[in-house]
Amino acid sequence: xxxxxxxxxxxxxxxxxxxxxxxxxxxxxxxxxxxxxxxxxxxxxxxxxxxxxxxxxxxxxxxxxxxxxxxxxxxxxxxxxxxxxxxxxxxxxxxxxxxxxxxxxxxxxxxxxxxxxxxxxxxxxxxxxxxxxxxxxxxxxxxxxxxxxxxxxxxxxxxxxxxxxxxxxxxxxxxxxxxxxxxxxxxxxxxxxxxxxxxxxxxxxxxxxxxxxxxxxxxxxxxxxxxxxxxxxxxxxxxxxxxxxxxxxxxxxxxxxxxxxxxxxxxxxxxxxxxxxxxxxxxxxxxxxxxxxxxxxxxxxxxxxxxxxxxxxxxxxxxxxxxxxxxxxxxxxxxxxxxxxxxxxx
Amino acid sequence: xxxxxxxxxxxxxxxxxxxxxxxxxxxxxxxxxxxxxxxxxxxxxxxxxxxxxxxxxxxxxxxxxxxxxxxxxxxxxxxxxxxxxxxxxxxxxxxxxxxxxxxxxxxxxxxxxxxxxxxxxxxxxxxxxxxxxxxxxxxxxxxxxxxxxxxxxxxxxxxxxxxxxxxxxxxxxxxxxxxxxxxxxxxxxxxxxxxxxxxxxxxxxxxxxxxxxxxxxxxxxxxxxxxxxxxxxxxxxxxxxxxxxxxxxxxxxxxxxxxxxxxxxxxxxxxxxxxxxxxxxxxxxxxxxxxxxxxxxxxxxxxxxxxxxxxxxxxxxxxxxxxxxxxxxxxxxxxxxxxxxxxxxx
DNA sequence: GTGAAAGCGCTAACAG
DNA sequence: CTGTTAGCGCTTTCAC
Numbered sequence: 001x002x003x004x005x006x007x008x009x010x011x012x013x014x015x016x017x018x019x020x021x022x023x024x025x026x027x028x029x030x031x032x033x034x035x036x037x038x039x040x041x042x043x044x045x046x047x048x049x050x051x052x053x054x055x056x057x058x059x060x061x062x063x064x065x066x067x068x069x070x071x072x073x074x075x076x077x078x079x080x081x082x083x084x085x086x087x088x089x090x091x092x093x094x095x096x097x098x099x100x101x102x103x104x105x106x107x108x109x110x111x112x113x114x115x116x117x118x119x120x121x122x123x124x125x126x127x128x129x130x131x132x133x134x135x136x137x138x139x140x141x142x143x144x145x146x147x148x149x150x151x152x153x154x155x156x157x158x159x160x161x162x163x164x165x166x167x168x169x170x171x172x173x174x175x176x177x178x179x180x181x182x183x184x185x186x187x188x189x190x191x192x193x194x195x196x197x198x199x200x201x202x203x204x205x206x207x208x209x210x211x212x213x214x215x216x217x218x219x220x221x222x223x224x225x226x227x228x229x230x231x232x233x234x235x236x237x238x239x240x241x242x243x244x245x246x247x248x249x250x251x252x253x254x255x256x257x258x259x260x261x262x263x264x265x266x267x268x269x270x271x272x273x274x275x276x277x278x279x280x281x282x283x284x285x286x287x288x289x290x291x292x293x294x295x296x297x298x299x300x301x302x303x304x305x306x307x308x309x310x311x312x313x314x315x316x317x318x319x320x321x322x323x324x325x326x327x328x329x330x331x332x333x334x335x336x337x338x339x340x341x342x343x344x345x346x
Numbered sequence: 347x348x349x350x351x352x353x354x355x356x357x358x359x360x361x362x363x364x365x366x367x368x369x370x371x372x373x374x375x376x377x378x379x380x381x382x383x384x385x386x387x388x389x390x391x392x393x394x395x396x397x398x399x400x401x402x403x404x405x406x407x408x409x410x411x412x413x414x415x416x417x418x419x420x421x422x423x424x425x426x427x428x429x430x431x432x433x434x435x436x437x438x439x440x441x442x443x444x445x446x447x448x449x450x451x452x453x454x455x456x457x458x459x460x461x462x463x464x465x466x467x468x469x470x471x472x473x474x475x476x477x478x479x480x481x482x483x484x485x486x487x488x489x490x491x492x493x494x495x496x497x498x499x500x501x502x503x504x505x506x507x508x509x510x511x512x513x514x515x516x517x518x519x520x521x522x523x524x525x526x527x528x529x530x531x532x533x534x535x536x537x538x539x540x541x542x543x544x545x546x547x548x549x550x551x552x553x554x555x556x557x558x559x560x561x562x563x564x565x566x567x568x569x570x571x572x573x574x575x576x577x578x579x580x581x582x583x584x585x586x587x588x589x590x591x592x593x594x595x596x597x598x599x600x601x602x603x604x605x606x607x608x609x610x611x612x613x614x615x616x617x618x619x620x621x622x623x624x625x626x627x628x629x630x631x632x633x634x635x636x637x638x639x640x641x642x643x644x645x646x647x648x649x650x651x652x653x654x655x656x657x658x659x660x661x662x663x664x665x666x667x668x669x670x671x672x673x674x675x676x677x678x679x680x681x682x683x684x685x686x687x688x689x690x691x692x
Numbered sequence: 693g694t695g696a697a698a699g700c701g702c703t704a705a706c707a708g
Numbered sequence: 709c710t711g712t713t714a715g716c717g718c719t720t721t722c723a724c
Contacts, residue, residue, distance in 0.1 A: 006701055017711045022703060032709060052463045053402040054701030058716050062399065067443075072418065073428035075629065082419035085445050094459060097413075097443040099431050113440060117398045257633065264634055283421065287603065288610055289635035352717055363695045368719060378693060400717035404700050 005046045014042050025050070056118060065310065066096045066114040066122040068107065075282045076252070076299070077125065080147070083303035084123060091311050093120070100126050108133050115142070120314045123306050127151050128194045134160070143313050147306035148297070149195050150324075161313065163306040163325040165297035167197050170329050171204030173295055174249040174277050179212045181337055182345040183275060186214060187238055187245035189255045191226040198226070201251050201279070220245055224255050231258030239266050239274075246274060247337070253278035253285050253294055256336075260292070271338030281332055291334040298327050351392045360388050371396075402464060411656065412442045412460040412468040414453065421628045422598070422645070423471065426493070429649035430469060437657050439466070446472050454479050461488065466660045469652050473497050474540045480506070489659050493652035494643070495541050496670075507659065509652040509671040511643035513543050516675045517550030519641055520595040520623050525558045527683055528691040529621060532560060533584055533591035535601045537572040544572070547597050547625070566591055570601050577604030585612050585620075592620060593683070599624035599631050602638055602682075617684030627678055637680040644673050 007021040014021070016035060023030045024039040025048075031039070042048075056062045065088050069077045085095045096119065098110040107126055111133055114122055121143040127134050129152050137144055138159050146162035178186050188205050191198030202221065209216060220238070224230035231250060238245055239262060250256035256278030263274045270276055278285060278294040285292035305325050333339050353367040360367070362381060369376045370385040371394075377385075388394075402408045411434050415423045431441045442465065444456040453472055457479055460468055467489040473480050475498050483490055484505050492508035524532050534551050537544030548567065555562060566584070570576035577596060584591055585608060596602035602624030609620045616622055624631060624640040631638030651671050679685050 004701095007703095008701075018701085019703075019712080020710065022701095023710095026703090030709070035710085049458075049462045051403070051701050053399050053408065054716090055703075056399040056716095057397070057403055057701080057718090058703050060716085071428055072424045072431065075421065075424070078418045078421070078424045081443070082417055082445060085418065085443055089445075094463065095443050097427070097431055097441050099428060099435075112395075116395045117440065261634060284630045284633060287630060287633065287636050288607065290633050350717095353719095354717075364718080365695060365720085366693090368717095369694095372719090376693065381693085397717050400700090401719075402700095403702090403717080404719045406700085 004051070005048050006051070007048070010039060010042050010046060010048055013046065014039050060118070062118045062120055063093050064096055064117060064119040065093045065307075065314075066098055066110075066117075066119045068098045068100060068110055068114075068122060068124045068126055070102045070126055071099045072097060075254075075284065076280050079283075080125070080299040080303035083300040084307050087304050087307040088311070093311070102126075104128070104131070104133065107131075111137065115140075121145070121310045123147055123310055125149065127196075128192075129153070129196050129199060130194075143310070145306045145310040145313070147302050149197050152196055152199075158322055161309055161323045163302050163309065163327070164196070165302070165329045166326045167200035168204035170279055170295050170297070171201040171206075171249075172208050173329065173331050174201075174279070175205050175208035175212070177277060177293070177331060177333075177337060177339075178247040178249065178275060179208070179214065180344040180346055181247075181275060181339060181342065183247040184215050185217075185220070185243065185245045186247045186249060187220040187222070187235075189231050189234060189248055189250040189259060190221060190223045191251040191255070193223050198223075198251055205249055224258075226252055226255065228254045228258035231255035232262045233258075235259040235262035236266070239263065239268070248274065248276050250276065250278045253280045253282040253292060256292055256294070257284070260290075260336075270336050271341065275337040277337055279329075281330075285334070291336055293334045293337045293339070294332050296330045296332055298330065301327060350397070351394045352397070353394070356385060356388050356392060356394055359392065360385050406464070408464045408466055409439050410442055410463060410465040411439045411653075411660075412444055412456075412463075412465045414444045414446060414456055414460075414468060414470045414472055416448045416472055417445045418443060421600075421630065422626055425629075426471070426645040426649035429646040430653050433650050433653040434657070439657070448472075450474070450477070450479065453477075457483065461486075467491070467656045469493055469649075469656055471495065473542075474538075475499070475542050475545060476540075489656070491652045491656045491659070493648050495543050498542055498545075504668055507655055507669045509648050509655065509673070510542070511648070511675045512672045513546035514550035516625055516641050516643070517547040517552075517595075518554050519675065519677050520547075520625070521551050521554035521558070523623060523639070523677060523679075523683060523685075524593040524595065524621060525554070525560065526690040526692055527593075527621060527685060527688065529593040530561050531563075531566070531589065531591045532593045532595060533566040533568070533581075535577050535580060535594055535596040535605060536567060536569045537597040537601070539569050544569075544597055551595055563589075570604075572598055572601065574600045574604035577601035578608045579604075581605040581608035582612070585609065585614070594620065594622050596622065596624045599626045599628040599638060599640055602640070603630070606636075606638070606682075616682050617687065621683040623683055625675075627676075631680070637682055639680045639683045639685070640678050642676045642678055644676065647673060 007018045010021045011018045024036040100107040125148045127149045150162035190202045222234045281294045281296035353364045357364045357367045370382040446453040471494045473495045496508035536548045568580045627642035
């Protein structure tokens, strides 16, 4: 990169001080409209470009935000990331993408780098229900917003901002849908129970099963950590029982694909023999021939809202109590539960 | 963010100058092993964290790299992005994600921001065959590597580094596969012909059609700009002809999904009535019930190699002539072309 | 081997 | 309304 023109150069050319140039260019009062115009014209003419590093050093603002996710290769995140980037950009922020690979150690490392880089704020999608890294962020007074997952427990009460789906509603909706289609034996393929998403979905699902008076078997609730292969393995086992479940509530679409693999491999059909519902509304599920019914947590909206809240915080608005946004999820009925075949029975 | 400890603080605590601290911490000679140890211990103890902005200001290195893509929500990119981020990170760089939304105007804007931020280098996946923005980068002596697409024309000769798939091989492989399965009427659903990927795939495909002496009809080559809906529309039209194609070479998987929609909607079956092959090996295509045959450009490898080359360039190695890496693509046979049914005929 | 001094480009706090 | 001065945290000469 070549020698660039600085505000000093412009100042010299315009016969004013660097300060004047700075103020003129940043639209702050202190210079006459006339000089301002002259300076601005000169800046364009000389191809002036501000130096973010210098500005950041003195203003302690980097206009950088970090986005912390498990892996951008996981299809849950890209849609959200797209919206986050778009929203951040529109407000003059750039996005640092950070993959943690589901490791708390890497989450920690990533947050440290982000801190050192002087980001103005961070959006975190990987929080565990009790996450020491988040705890640390709070103690440091770091500016951040949780998205998708939040933290629970006394320590976090009123100290975090988050944007999440109504995970209990997700659990209820899933079970209700399957119940109304006539299912009596429903398996719950749960995510990582150290996350609020899986905890709440599971709790609500179990409560719903109870409420409807459906068959219960504790082997029918199995923690698969949001892993497709774990779900597949679990399903193989469940399907081998003589009293096998007739429906699976999978807490994300990828686990649903795992279960789907197991079902199809065992020669059974969806939805004739087994009903399947996922969560996330990943694009893959919408393909003809897959047609996975699912519950959308509204990923774009989560990303957008989280970013807006973060921007408010970073810019000093939104002081005082924490903002907790809970989005109402949306049931997306396709064919994997058999609704189109038989409709609701009850 | 609170008051942080600086090298000055450490210097004071250790009874040495800031200079000594800087040298000790950066493992540069000029300070005795003993003081070095003392300083390092003190740095840890006092929780010293370097300030990237300050360092960047003086060293003109930001350890930031930009990654320019159309949209992270497009499933072609995440896998590559993951690898890029991982590789960059391992070398101490952070990744700025930039979506252009397929707009050259936004590409330009994004590159300007990246420039202003003083990134050390940029990886660009959105280049058009003749891209004024890239041209500008070259003239500026900017450090960048193209990935996936490159630029062509005299101006760019030997002036760009790139990592791409062998797109002509992709075109040949696709047609050859369909030819050997016995197809006589093959449609080519082309991407944006202003990109090298689509240009080369199309050229090679047409040459292969000729070589095999297959039926040719210029309406069978249709430019769909890598858009799923455009491909769907084109397919609807082609399928309505009385002499319809029996096979489609779609230059990306998403256009293949568009064609697939059209085929299935019209009551035809895949692969019985129509064979379908895509390019990209997007995860969606691998789902049971979709089973799209495709050609993998090896996205992760592209991302990895491009990042490595960029790092070499940024660090001053790899001077002299430009590096052009062309990866051999891989044919992934699933069921959408009917290989498993009938095998090769010729 | 070590420290002092200068300065990267910018903004904030003054004095004129 | 303008200009001067100082300094953000760090690295890089250059003396000692």
